[in-house]
Amino acid sequence: MAIVAAERSYRGGRYRARSLGSRVVLYGLIVVVALWLVGPFVWLFVTSVSYQRNLLARPLALIPPEVTVDNYKMILGLIRFHAEGQASKILPSMLNSLIVALLVTALNLAIGTTAGYAYARFRFPLKTLSLFALLFTRMLPTVVLIPAFFLMLRAAGLQNTLTGLVVAYCSFTLPFTVWIMKAYFETVPAELDKSALVDGCNRFQAYAHIVLPVSGPGLMAGGAFTFMLCWNEFIVAQVLNTKPGTTTLPPVIAGMNGQINIDYSVIAASGFLGALPAVLLVLIFQKYLVQGLTAGSVKG
């Protein structure tokens, strides 16, 4: 009883009787955090709908005096301009990014999910060791693998192919997927599978027809996270796929940035366009993503 009363008074003290001073401080901090988190991304958008001449003007206007979609038209090939060669790579590379990210996500969900299920439910030889290996992979600076990937994929004839990227991307996505799915399946009661077995399912049917259909949140977390990682990956794609037309979006955007004759406003448009799919995806799936990532991490 005493504890309940104390908790109530604590809550009361915390939520109701917050002094004016601490309220001002709190709302001040909230504004700072909000500006810090989205200000830069909003400014990227502002620059992408501005003319470069207005960005160069002194004093700088925070609200652009002229708004234009010309920058987007240029990178989409609707307006001709002097750097259209580089800009014309954007749409094809976006398609490549999409293909790679979807394939890696599908692959991860297909095999990482079953592995996560096995780790959550069963005891089997080498379980601890292989789990440790997966955890270890997460603690590994993956950059050390890139030289090996380069030579291995070159030997396999997969350099400059999307297949090569799919293979390479599994190295940093699969351990996460297994971990997220393992944490998710641990929250699904084991009685569910047991009753399915009693009802005459075999073990695989119990998994595929009974457990998997209630695993939407876990699958969405694992899938959205994998997709985001692949969509955003830069260094591996930059190094492995150098032939024109074979690379993904981030190297193309970085390439635009490397050319001095392209206005920043045009680069900003390509950056904003490239960022949008991942940002939207993450915001749409945020509930599952946050749950999946924190459950998988806080426990692991």
Place this chain on the structure above:
Amino acid sequence: MAEARFAVFLVLPTLVAIFVVVLFPLAYSLWLSFTDVNLLRTTGPAIELFGVRVPLFRWIGVANYVRILDDPLYWSSLWRTLYFVGAFVLEATVVGMGMALVLHERFHGRPLLRSLLLVPWSLSRVVVGLLWIGILDFEFGVLNGVLTRVGVIDHYISFLRDGFTALNVLVSVYMWNQAPFASLLFLAGLQSISLDLYSAAEVDGAGYWQRFRYVTLPALRPIVFLVLVLATVNGFLMLDLIYVLTMGGPGNDTTTLSWLGFQTTFAYFKFGPGTAILYTLTALCLLLTFVYHRLILASFEPEA
């Protein structure tokens, strides 16, 4: 037994994949660091992996390591890396914790602000770099524009021209991108702390900071460990922002070990020395994970 066989059937594809894309490349990279890699001569000894002939090149012992450790640039990059990782871990942890504490308070619009946490984190580092160019550039950067307007500076500053400033800019930009994830972890931890502990502390007359110091921080210890490990690994890894923002310059002032290893391998195509550099980086990284584990989790487990 049937259960174990079914489980092995379920994990086998993943374990084979992990072997092919992580463990084998990891061992192969280690091997490469002891060889003289000549990309034009791949006909020598090789091992077969699923029908693919992976070349082994010529074994030259520790020559690559001797060579890189002899290079003053290696050592200056190492010190810069340690500074970078130290500053990044500190900034990401402190800012991540600070944002989590603000977002843990109750206020109107809290769910929205929590969603916004995901925005910097879900951007490609290429875009993160671009976007900060738009803020820091000395011709069109908005930070220069704002600082000039409020009269703090009278001419635009080039934030990336001075080496040490550029290094710190990299730290902060990377922190902008990564600290939100630390906040998510801290928030999850904060929500799991029992309110009884706070009320007991309040009965004992503890103020906000004392409650933070004696209730919140000890309860978050495992998560602090996790954040430190992830930030350390990510700090050592960071490459893409350097690529977009500084290319290791001015001079070599933002050249970290990962950038040096990357450039040695892929700009100069010296795979042997390049992988040797990256391997020393890996060793350092794992060593620090081990130290954190001993320092933070070991001293915490007896109490739990």
